[in-house]
Amino acid sequence: MIKKKITMLGAFAVGKTSLVQRFVRSIFSEKYHTTIGVKIDQKIVQIDHQDVNLLLWDIHGEDEFQKVKPAYVMGSAGFFIVMDGTRKNTMNIGLDLLAMAQKVAGNVPFIILINKSDLKNDWEITDSDINNLTNKGYSVILTSAKDNIEVEKAFLTLAKKLLN
Amino acid sequence: MTSQEQNPMDDLSKKMESQGYLEEIRRILTGYNRKELTQLNKLLKDKKAFAAEISQLLPEAFSQLIESGEVNLDTIQPLVEETLKDSIKKNPRTLSDILFPIMMPAIRKAVSEDIKRMLDTVNSTLEKGFSPKRLAWRIQSIFSGKTYGEIVLSHAYIYQVKQVFLIHKETGLLLAQANIDDNPTDADLISAMLSAIKDFVQDSFRSGKENLDAIELGNFNIWIEQGPKAILAAIVEGNVPQNYRLLLKETLEGIHIDFSYELDNFQGDITVFQQDKELLNKCIQKEKKPQKKSKPIAALILILIVLGSFGYWIYEKAIEKHHFNQFVTSYNNTQGVIVTKTYKKNGQWFVYGLRDPLSEKPGRLLGSYNLQPKKVKFKMKPYYSLSPIIILKRASRKLKPPGTIILKYNSDTLFISGKANKNWIKETKLTAKMIPGIETVIFHTTHSTSNRQQKLKQKILAIENTVFSFPYNGFYLTEQQQQEFNKLIKETKSILKFNLNQDSIPVIIVNSFTSKSGNANANKRIAQERANQFINLMIKAGLPPEVMVPKVVFEEKMKKSLPPRSVSFKIKYVKPNNL
Numbered sequence: 001m002i003k004k005k006i007t008m009l010g011a012f013a014v015g016k017t018s019l020v021q022r023f024v025r026s027i028f029s030e031k032y033h034t035t036i037g038v039k040i041d042q043k044i045v046q047i048d049h050q051d052v053n054l055l056l057w058d059i060h061g062e063d064e065f066q067k068v069k070p071a072y073v074m075g076s077a078g079f080f081i082v083m084d085g086t087r088k089n090t091m092n093i094g095l096d097l098l099a100m101a102q103k104v105a106g107n108v109p110f111i112i113l114i115n116k117s118d119l120k121n122d123w124e125i126t127d128s129d130i131n132n133l134t135n136k137g138y139s140v141i142l143t144s145a146k147d148n149i150e151v152e153k154a155f156l157t158l159a160k161k162l163l164n
Numbered sequence: 165m166t167s168q169e170q171n172p173m174d175d176l177s178k179k180m181e182s183q184g185y186l187e188e189i190r191r192i193l194t195g196y197n198r199k200e201l202t203q204l205n206k207l208l209k210d211k212k213a214f215a216a217e218i219s220q221l222l223p224e225a226f227s228q229l230i231e232s233g234e235v236n237l238d239t240i241q242p243l244v245e246e247t248l249k250d251s252i253k254k255n256p257r258t259l260s261d262i263l264f265p266i267m268m269p270a271i272r273k274a275v276s277e278d279i280k281r282m283l284d285t286v287n288s289t290l291e292k293g294f295s296p297k298r299l300a301w302r303i304q305s306i307f308s309g310k311t312y313g314e315i316v317l318s319h320a321y322i323y324q325v326k327q328v329f330l331i332h333k334e335t336g337l338l339l340a341q342a343n344i345d346d347n348p349t350d351a352d353l354i355s356a357m358l359s360a361i362k363d364f365v366q367d368s369f370r371s372g373k374e375n376l377d378a379i380e381l382g383n384f385n386i387w388i389e390q391g392p393k394a395i396l397a398a399i400v401e402g403n404v405p406q407n408y409r410l411l412l413k414e415t416l417e418g419i420h421i422d423f424s425y426e427l428d429n430f431q432g433d434i435t436v437f438q439q440d441k442e443l444l445n446k447c448i449q450k451e452k453k454p455q456k457k458s459k460p461i462a463a464l465i466l467i468l469i470v471l472g473s474f475g476y477w478i479y480e481k482a483i484e485k486h487h488f489n490q491f492v493t494s495y496n497n498t499q500g501v502i503v504t505k506t507y508k509k510n511g512q513w514f515v516y517g518l519r520d521p522l523s524e525k526p527g528r529l530l531g532s533y534n535l536q537p538k539k540v541k542f543k544m545k546p547y548y549s550l551s552p553i554i555i556l557k558r559a560s561r562k563l564k565p566p567g568t569i570i571l572k573y574n575s576d577t578l579f580i581s582g583k584a585n586k587n588w589i590k591e592t593k594l595t596a597k598m599i600p601g602i603e604t605v606i607f608h609t610t611h612s613t614s615n616r617q618q619k620l621k622q623k624i625l626a627i628e629n630t631v632f633s634f635p636y637n638g639f640y641l642t643e644q645q646q647q648e649f650n651k652l653i654k655e656t657k658s659i660l661k662f663n664l665n666q667d668s669i670p671v672i673i674v675n676s677f678t679s680k681s682g683n684a685n686a687n688k689r690i691a692q693e694r695a696n697q698f699i700n701l702m703i704k705a706g707l708p709p710e711v712m713v714p715k716v717v718f719e720e721k722m723k724k725s726l727p728p729r730s731v732s733f734k735i736k737y738v739k740p741n742n743l
């Protein structure tokens with residue numbers, strides 16, 4: 001079987017753990033338990049009639065207390081940069097992490113997820129911010145781990161990119 | 165004509181050469197003879213030879229330069245160090261890749277030297293003692309060709325290598341694994357975790373040259389052997405002999421050599437590694453000691469020497485007590501168990517307390533603390549535990565929910581959600597509240613029609629869609645109608661067999677259609693007759709008369725139009741006393 005390592009990167013509390021849990025276990029919790037270090041989950045998906053085992057490295061969020069260790073990103077076949085639509089500064093942190101990840105993991109596929117789309121009315125990240133990202137050639141998907149919007153699609157799209 | 169005649173100068177030099185004159189002139193002019201000159205000439209042209217020559221001189225020249233003070237070592241040293249550091253920083257892997265194959269055999273040799281030295285000491289210390297067991301070992305040593313010390317040490321181990329993982333270093337992905345027994349664990353996850361732990365440790369203690377080589381995990385140890393491209397992790401239990409480390413090293417080296425291409429170009433496809441079934445098998449090992457308990461080698465040897473067998477006996481008891489205490493603590497932490505009292509009598513341990521019948525049996529736990537089941541007697545009284553997990557277990561034991569139902573429990577309340585048939589829901593509404601620990605029950609359920617019911621509905625539909633029409637003034641079935649009739653009888657019979665609800669039975673209403681146009685009364689009489697005739701046919705075919713009811717229906721009342729003079733059917737369930 002093919003196995004691929006995928007890393008979840010982003011500022012704290014943007015919903016990295018929630019996205020993984022939604023995708024792997026179809027569950028969501030309003031409670032916030034910050035991730036310490038790494039939590040690893042796996043899910044086998046079918047891409048083009050082929051089983052692929054995705055090993056999802058859910059890494060603690062970056063904040064002023066803990067920087068993300070580049071070693072965790074090493075060897076990723078692809079990664080997600082997760083941002084929280086309701087907190088604009090998570091976009092800047094996300095872009096910093098993107099630069100770091102590209103340095104460490106090289107030119108591998110990635111997707112930017114702007115999460116909490118169920119709270120669209122409270123978003124600080126605007127459409128023009130999103131346009132700026134897509135104009136740079138980045139793929140951006142707006143997700144909600146809470147309402148299960150585009151979560152499955154995000155993971156499958158990345159998985160598909162990994163195999164090409 | 166010869167060349168000599170053509171070039172007189174040539175001729176001259178040849179002559180001088182042959183008589184040694186030219187050589188003499190050269191020697192006078194340059195101080196070298198011909199042989200030396202050709203050698204010098206050759207040396208200058210051959211770069212390699214020249215370099216070799218100079219390299220012999222350089223150290224000498226260098227030390228002379230240093231001696232004379234023209235070159236200062238203190239200024240060179242930082243320069244060299246800086247360059248080296250820089251190169252390591254830029255690509256530490258290159259350097260370690262280069263060093264790995266050279267260093268590993270050397271390190272291995274050093275380690276085995278150490279072990280040999282240790283064995284020698286053990287030999288001399290132990291050979292002085294005597295016991296029947298040692299005598300046996302000594303005999304074994306004579307026959308097996310091993311030294312006595314080797315055998316003593318090998319008897320001191322009891323260990324097991326439970327699992328071995330080969331992990332791709334960069335990605336943390338599991339390449340291959342071997343297990344002592346074939347219980348599949350989440351090997352993929354474990355190896356990813358291990359690699360995360362390794363990343364963490366190496367990142368956090370970057371300054372130290374410490375390479376993470378073992379992790380302690382309660383009863384287990386994880387031995388980690390790292391190569392440039394892959395990691396070998398062995399989950400071990402007990403006192404693993406040091407030469408097992410060598411085996412890991414050798415295996416890993418072998419893999420680096422055999423799979424160097426695959427490791428360099430790894431893209432997530434593990435088939436090559438999986439194909440080699442023997443890859444890790446020799447790393448799965450275990451060794452049993454004739455005694456029951458495992459002890460650290462060092463402690464064993466010490467006690468053998470210092471205290472002799474009496475000390476050994478005390479030691480064994482102490483270990484057992486320690487294990488027993490550990491066991492009691494974790495047994496007491498098991499959901500649904502309360503330990504109230506423990507004591508020891510005549511070499512037997514007693515455990516008193518309360519135990520919910522649904523809590524986990526202590527057998528497995530005993531095993532993991534190396535305690536023999538027959539050494540521990542349980543005097544546990546049954547009780548109803550109110551721990552959520554047990555309550556949930558109890559509920560699902562009692563209610564036997566179908567797979568489509570999910571039970572959840574939270575602060576005295578049982579949540580039941582999903583789909584289930586009516587009867588189950590009805591039953592559960594009555595019984596659920598009586599389960600100890602459950603105060604309220606909240607339902608989020610929908611009814612499901614059972615498979616049987618589904619089938620029954622289909623059959624009824626088929627029957628009710630069947631129509632027989634007859635010619636004016638005639639009552640007979642065409643060949644095709646006869647086939648349809650047979651089918652109708654078969655379906656009807658199977659419906660009658662089907663006892664859906666104890667308190668109601670099916671009735672087949674045979675509708676005979678006619679029109680009010682013309683003589684309505686006559687029409688009705690003919691229709692009635694047709695229904696009766698049809699029922700007769702059905703009785704002849706084996707249906708019980710009491711379940712069939714004739715009925716005349718005027719077409720004018722119908723919503724959809726049917727052919728005139730036709731018969732159709734309706735199935736109704738009625739309570740017997742309504743008949």
Ligand SMILES: Nc1nc2c(ncn2[C@@H]2O[C@H](COP(=O)(O)OP(=O)(O)OP(=O)(O)O)[C@@H](O)[C@H]2O)c(=O)[nH]1
Nearest residue numbers: 012013014015016017018030034035061144145146
């Ligand atoms: N409304 C809404 N809330 C969300 C969504 N995803 C996550 N949350 C909430 O956001 C909080 C943080 O979610 P986590 O998934 O723990 O965030 P994280 O990125 O893993 O956080 P760290 O591990 O601390 O870096 C939790 O309270 C979640 O319930 C979403 O799509 N919509």
Ligand SMILES: [Mg+2]
Nearest residue numbers: 016017034035
């Ligand atoms: Mg998290």
